[in-house]
Amino acid sequence: MSKVLYITAHPHDETQSYSMAAASAFINKYKEVNESDEVVHIDLYKENIPHIDADVFQGWGKLQSGKGFEELSQSEKEKVGRLSELSEQFIDADKYVFVTPLWNFSFPPVMKAYIDSVAVAGKAFKYTEEGPVGLLTDKKALHIQARGGIYSEGPAAGMEMGDRYLQTVMNFFGVPSYEGLFVEGHAAMPDKAEDIKQDGINRAKDLAQTF
Numbered sequence: 001m002s003k004v005l006y007i008t009a010h011p012h013d014e015t016q017s018y019s020m021a022a023a024s025a026f027i028n029k030y031k032e033v034n035e036s037d038e039v040v041h042i043d044l045y046k047e048n049i050p051h052i053d054a055d056v057f058q059g060w061g062k063l064q065s066g067k068g069f070e071e072l073s074q075s076e077k078e079k080v081g082r083l084s085e086l087s088e089q090f091i092d093a094d095k096y097v098f099v100t101p102l103w104n105f106s107f108p109p110v111m112k113a114y115i116d117s118v119a120v121a122g123k124a125f126k127y128t129e130e131g132p133v134g135l136l137t138d139k140k141a142l143h144i145q146a147r148g149g150i151y152s153e154g155p156a157a158g159m160e161m162g163d164r165y166l167q168t169v170m171n172f173f174g175v176p177s178y179e180g181l182f183v184e185g186h187a188a189m190p191d192k193a194e195d196i197k198q199d200g201i202n203r204a205k206d207l208a209q210t211f
Contacts (some may be wrong), residue, residue, distance in 0.1 A: 002037045002094040004030070009111040010045045017147035019163045022200040023099040026181070029208035040093070046112040051113050070165045083117045090118040095140050095211070097176075098166055099134070102147040109163035113188055124126040124173045128194060134174020141170045142211060143180045144204065148187025181207055 006027050010017050014024040031039055050056065063069065072080065087172030089094075100107035118124060125134050143166050151160040163180050170178045183200030186193040 001094040002034070003092065004039045004097060005041055005090065005093040006041045006097045006121060007044065007111075007114065008041070009098070009108045009114070011045050011108075017101065017146065018053075018186055018197050019099055019101050021197055022146070022181065023097070023144045024140075025201040026204035026208045026211075029205045030211060033209050034038055035049055036129070041087075042114075044108075044114055048082055049110060049113045049117060050082050052116050053081075055079050056083065060173040062137065080167045085190050086114070086117040087120045087123055091123050091136065093139070093195065096142070097211075098141065098143045098183070100143070100145050100162060102145055102151070102160060102162055104193075105159050105161050106165065107145075111162075115166075119169065119173075132172065134172055137176060139175045140177035140211070141166075141175050141179070143178075144208070145180065145182050146186070146200070147184035148184060150185050150188055152184060156199065179207070179211070 006023075008020065008023065010020050012020060013019040027039060028040075031037070055075045056072070056079050059072045059080035062072055062076070063080070067171050069077065069081075079100060082090065088097055098111070100111055121127060124136055125165050127133075145163055151157060163182070166182070168180050181200070183196060186196045187198070
């Protein structure tokens, strides 16, 4: 049995979002094909995802200096404790499904906050004399992303940074398998939007059977 984290970073659901429509089709088919797997949905717009701020740095500093967790302030306890929960949940999973739109060449800021919460030295990676080494070498990841324009080719090729960032981070963590499923062009070609959406849904269902 595998544990899957279904991590969505979109304020809309599948009725309004192309990325969420493809993702919903994917995860429903995945559950159908892998009945024994556990799928945990993390809606980043509804979860408590602390930003790494002064409270967090102060809390970490106190712990590193030898102080106990009980010696942290209430705000430090809440933020540091929650970040630890997110990190433990992430490394305990077997598969990751990230779902985002393409916003301003990247993804919503809440996804960056989430990645910051799980990029923990000693858990996701470690430092060695030869440089950093990823520790999540038995995982696999998928990124489902909708892009209103065309970014896979043409004038905008190379401008997309959200998927490239996630792929870089997963590689840094040592994740050996990373795939991307992209639904693009619906805003640039509104007359073909429904066909583009349906194609993304169909490809998502197909991918769910082998992921």
